Amino acid sequence: EVQLVESGGGLVQPGRSLRLSCAASGFTFDDYAMHWVRQAPGKGLEWVAGISWNSGYTGYADSVKGRFTISRDTAKNSLYLQMNSLRAEDTALYYCAATSGTSFNWFDPWGQGTLVTVSS
Amino acid sequence: EIVMTQSPATLSVSPGERATLSCRASQSVTSNLAWYQQKPGQAPRLLIYGASNRATGIPARFSGSGSGTEFTLTINILQSEDFAFYYCQQYFNWPSITFGQGTRLEIK
Numbered sequence: 001e002v003q004l005v006e007s008g009g010g011l012v013q014p015g016r017s018l019r020l021s022c023a024a025s026g027f028t029f030d031d032y033a034m035h036w037v038r039q040a041p042g043k044g045l046e047w048v049a050g051i052s053w054n055s056g057y058t059g060y061a062d063s064v065k066g067r068f069t070i071s072r073d074t075a076k077n078s079l080y081l082q083m084n085s086l087r088a089e090d091t092a093l094y095y096c097a098a099t100s101g102t103s104f105n106w107f108d109p110w111g112q113g114t115l116v117t118v119s120s
Numbered sequence: 121e122i123v124m125t126q127s128p129a130t131l132s133v134s135p136g137e138r139a140t141l142s143c144r145a146s147q148s149v150t151s152n153l154a155w156y157q158q159k160p161g162q163a164p165r166l167l168i169y170g171a172s173n174r175a176t177g178i179p180a181r182f183s184g185s186g187s188g189t190e191f192t193l194t195i196n197i198l199q200s201e202d203f204a205f206y207y208c209q210q211y212f213n214w215p216s217i218t219f220g221q222g223t224r225l226e227i228k
Contacts, residue, residue, distance in 0.1 A: 045158075045209070047217040047218065050214075103211075110164055110165070
């Protein structure tokens with residue numbers, strides 16, 4: 001069964017850091033680019049960051065560039081998002097998602113998300 | 121950044137009827153467009169990629185069309201489980217991937 005399971009979310013104060021993880025199983029992790037997509041409460045979807053299958057390329061939304069870092073560990077079939085200098089507007093459900101092939105395209109599959117709340 | 125605009129924001133349709141959802145891009149994305157369905161408390165589910173290709177396991181009543189800047193998601197013979205939020209997404213301008221703001225499909 002294809003599965004993406006996120007973890008690491010929680011309540012954090014503004015300006016602090018948090019690291020999200022996503023464990024992948026049921027598919028060949030190396031064949032996929034991986035991404036983080038977030039959804040603020042009651043709002044739509046926002047792509048946050050992506051990383052190519054071999055970690056050779058990363059991309060970020062302007063809203064997080066310079067504060068967030070995406071990485072992956074092929075040996076552990078895991079994806080990470082290091083989030084620094086967190087702001088209230090980073091509060092959201094963070095989904096891990098995959099895109100196939102060498103480019104960033106459509107997202108499938110998705111995890112169930114981990115909630116990040118930035119508040120004092 | 122390519123801005124994706126979905127219309128209407130809310131669409132009210134009766135079960136058994138057809139729903140037509142629209143997505144417009146601020147510049148051409150050729151056929152690099154996907155559609156997702158999201159139900160409350162669930163992750164989005166891929167419906168359509170490449171503007172018109174159904175994802176694995178998606179019923180034939182879902183169809184996508186369009187290219188360039190204008191796209192349509194059509195759902196024929198609406199079932200109760202189809203009432204949800206729908207999002208379009210462009211991946212032409214990667215890594216700057218953008219979503220539309222969503223359309224809520226509700227029961228009339």
